[in-house]
Amino acid sequence: VSVRVGLEIHQMLDTREKLFCSCPTSLRRDEPHSRFRRWLRLARSELGELDPAALFEYMKGKSYLYESYIDGTCLVEMDEEPPHQLNQEALEIALTACMMLNCKVVDEVHVMRKIVIDGSNTTGFQRTALIGFDGYVEVEGKKVPIATVCLEEDAARKIEEREYEVVYRLDRLGIPLVEIATGPTISSPEEAGAVALRIGQLLRATGRVKRGLGTIRQDLNISVEGGARVEVKGVQELELIPKVVEMEVRRQRTLLEIRDELRRRGVSRELLEVRPVDVTDVFRGTSSRIAKKALASGGVALAIKLPGFAHLLGRELQPNRRLGTEMSDRARYWADVGGIFHSDELPGYGIGESEVNEVRKLLNCGELDAFVLVFEERRKAERAVEAVIERAREALEGVPPETRAANPDGTTRFMRPMPGKARMYPETDIRPIVIGEELLARIRELLPEPPEAKYERFVKVYGLSPELARKLLRSYRLDLFERIVSTIDVPPSLVASTLEDTLVDLRREGVPVQNVTDEHLMELFELFAKGGLVKEAIPLVLKRLAEKPELKPEEAVKQLGLAPLSPEEAREAVRRILKRMEGLIKERGEAAFGPAMGAVMRELRGRVDGALLSRIVREELVKITGGG
Amino acid sequence: VNLNVYRRGVELLKAGAIPAEDMLPETAYVKLSWVLARTRELKEVAKLLLTNVAYEIDERSEEWYYPPLSYFEKFAEGGAQ
Numbered sequence: 205v206s207v208r209v210g211l212e213i214h215q216m217l218d219t220r221e222k223l224f225c226s227c228p229t230s231l232r233r234d235e236p237h238s239r240f241r242r243w244l245r246l247a248r249s250e251l252g253e254l255d256p257a258a259l260f261e262y263m264k265g266k267s268y269l270y271e272s273y274i275d276g277t278c279l280v281e282m283d284e285e286p287p288h289q290l291n292q293e294a295l296e297i298a299l300t301a302c303m304m305l306n307c308k309v310v311d312e313v314h315v316m317r318k319i320v321i322d323g324s325n326t327t328g329f330q331r332t333a334l335i336g337f338d339g340y341v342e343v344e345g346k347k348v349p350i351a352t353v354c355l356e357e358d359a360a361r362k363i364e365e366r367e368y369e370v371v372y373r374l375d376r377l378g379i380p381l382v383e384i385a386t387g388p389t390i391s392s393p394e395e396a397g398a399v400a401l402r403i404g405q406l407l408r409a410t411g412r413v414k415r416g417l418g419t420i421r422q423d424l425n426i427s428v429e430g431g432a433r434v435e436v437k438g439v440q441e442l443e444l445i446p447k448v449v450e451m452e453v454r455r456q457r458t459l460l461e462i463r464d465e466l467r468r469r470g471v472s473r474e475l476l477e478v479r480p481v482d483v484t485d486v487f488r489g490t491s492s493r494i495a496k497k498a499l500a501s502g503g504v505a506l507a508i509k510l511p512g513f514a515h516l517l518g519r520e521l522q523p524n525r526r527l528g529t530e531m532s533d534r535a536r537y538w539a540d541v542g543g544i545f546h547s548d549e550l551p552g553y554g555i556g557e558s559e560v561n562e563v564r565k566l567l568n569c570g571e572l573d574a575f576v577l578v579f580e581e582r583r584k585a586e587r588a589v590e591a592v593i594e595r596a597r598e599a600l601e602g603v604p605p606e607t608r609a610a611n612p613d614g615t616t617r618f619m620r621p622m623p624g625k626a627r628m629y630p631e632t633d634i635r636p637i638v639i640g641e642e643l644l645a646r647i648r649e650l651l652p653e654p655p656e657a658k659y660e661r662f663v664k665v666y667g668l669s670p671e672l673a674r675k676l677l678r679s680y681r682l683d684l685f686e687r688i689v690s691t692i693d694v695p696p697s698l699v700a701s702t703l704e705d706t707l708v709d710l711r712r713e714g715v716p717v718q719n720v721t722d723e724h725l726m727e728l729f730e731l732f733a734k735g736g737l738v739k740e741a742i743p744l745v746l747k748r749l750a751e752k753p754e755l756k757p758e759e760a761v762k763q764l765g766l767a768p769l770s771p772e773e774a775r776e777a778v779r780r781i782l783k784r785m786e787g788l789i790k791e792r793g794e795a796a797f798g799p800a801m802g803a804v805m806r807e808l809r810g811r812v813d814g815a816l817l818s819r820i821v822r823e824e825l826v827k828i829t830g831g832g
Numbered sequence: 833v834n835l836n837v838y839r840r841g842v843e844l845l846k847a848g849a850i851p852a853e854d855m856l857p858e859t860a861y862v863k864l865s866w867v868l869a870r871t872r873e874l875k876e877v878a879k880l881l882l883t884n885v886a887y888e889i890d891e892r893s894e895e896w897y898y899p900p901l902s903y904f905e906k907f908a909e910g911g912a913q
């Protein structure tokens with residue numbers, strides 16, 4: 205069975221100002237200065253249509269609480285003031301990305317509004333503009349088409365979701381993003397990972413994108429032959445992409461198998477014209493805690509027969525996720541219920557065999573029929589059952605097209621239905637922007653060095669090992685590396701291995717290396733260049749800096765007693781140490797080098813260059829043994 | 833101001849109006865007099881008028897510039913600090 209995957213990559217840009225106002229583009233952790241509340245009101249779109257998903261959100265009657273900062277957000281984020289001109293810096297970065305991805309560039313940029321209904325935009329829409337299209341990126345010899353490159357504003361950050369309100373913070377709203385969509389031609393999980401890595405690398409090569417967790421997000425469009433397009437949102441980690449694709453393919457394939465089995469069993473849409481049955485009486489004396497609690501607070505037990513679904517609800521689609529789980533997700537979304545029970549997992553959860561049999565009897569269930577149970581207040585229970593039947597109907601078609609969210613283990617869960625198609629319309633507050641040949645020429649001239657050229661330069665000019673060069677190219681410390689080696693006179697390989705190996709090793713040991721700042725590292729290498737510490741002291745100093753970030757490298761060196769010894773001092777110290785083990789040395793001769801070096805290292809580690817120390821020890825050893 | 837939002841604004845732009853950001857009208861008037869005393873070259877006039885000389889233009893309009901009604905009620909009650 206063939207698989208088709210398309211990627212959508214969202215990368216935050218590191219601009220000075222936001223896309224449509226002059227606020228800073230930084231995310232904040234401090235207490236917000238002010239809060240205000242808004243409600244979503246439903247209106248027909250410019251085309252006179254009502255979005256069904258928008259209607260549903262509106263029905264929930266939630267309100268939105270927005271948190272703002274005096275010096276971080278302004279009236280534009282509050283939607284009290286029209287947008288300003290499109291940020292020129294962001295436009296230029298997007299154009300740069302277009303060129304690196306071999307795209308055609310639009311003559312005029314038209315900003316559009318994309319309806320967003322979850323309150324994450326105060327306006328009720330997200331502004332987006334097509335910048336480039338019809339490009340390609342080369343990955344392992346294959347050309348993967350780039351369908352579009354868009355410039356967008358990021359949404360507000362969800363802080364908390366309560367029953368009647370959602371809390372959003374406005375610091376992220378309006379930060380520029382480029383959104384890059386590939387064509388649906390990726391055909392394997394590994395390829396999906398490789399393409400995402402490649403696009404990420406190209407974007408980072410511009411040196412003008414934000415770094416770190418949450419600054420790049422990947423959405424995946426996945427379909428298997430005979431299935432439907434499923435959009436998986438919010439994969440933050442690159443490493444997870446192949447896994448998500450693999451898991452989603454497995455889910456879709458199993459759904460197709462279930463469809464075939466249902467057809468073999470002769471299940472049809474007509475057969476699924478079923479009505480729920482009130483089975484509350486069966487559970488009057490139940491020992492199920494969930495049932496007891498629901499009934500005690502005035503709820504009912506509703507059961508629905510799913511003809512021909514026996515043993516299919518419990519079939520695993522992904523680890524620990526079954527068709528029953530999908531129904532449960534839907535019931536939760538549409539009816540806001542805690543969950544459902546299906547016959548493939550019963551008896552269980554405190555529901556006994558006699559209760560199961562009684563329900564089967566009331567529903568008139570045959571051997572191949574399954575059922576689903578809901579314990580809830582009547583209105584919610586009815587809605588939940590409806591959602592379950594709808595999902596059962598979709599099982600007859602195979603894979604329902606929908607938007608899903610990625611779980612940390614690579615599995616996916618239902619998020620919402622695919623949004624309606626008519627959700628874009630022109631932004632009337634901003635004039636179209638003409639892209640002049642002059643601007644394009646300037647950007648073409650300043651195009652950044654592509655990753656391959658960087659790799660070549662790292663290996664040939666800096667003498668890095670291919671492995672280290674590759675690690676650096678994937679690293680978010682790439683810029684820092686270039687800054688250090690271009691301004692400080694230190695061996696590039698030492699800088700590279702410190703940034704990529706030493707820090708990683710320390711992190712594995714549980715050292716909080718995230719506390720080590722770029723400034724720490726710059727100063728550390730400056731100190732090294734001045735002879736303020738030896739190579740061997742670097743890991744020890746980094747560890748101390750991670751634990752005490754308020755220190756400067758120079759102070760850390762002093763605290764650790766790692767001020768380097770002059771060659772004379774080193775020789776003096778070596779003599780002193782060897783003197784203590786003179787007996788051993790005389791007895792063993794040259795074979796005493798190992799133990800002697802060990803003893804010396806214990807005392808002088810991190811204070812003398814390793815190669816120099818070894819030479820001194822060897823020379824002093826010869827003096828004692830008398831040569832030969 | 834963003835004169836692209838309403839049709840009237842667009843017509844004003846076509847007629848050659850210079851949108852004066854968020855300057856107070858009185859300030860803009862005095863500033864224009866000052867600018868016209870230096871140059872009558874239209875392009876230069878627009879450039880000078882929109883140059884931020886003494887913080888008369890603010891690129892960011894913050895929420896507290898527009899305090900809620902309750903803020904003024906405090907003064908009405910005579911309880912101002």
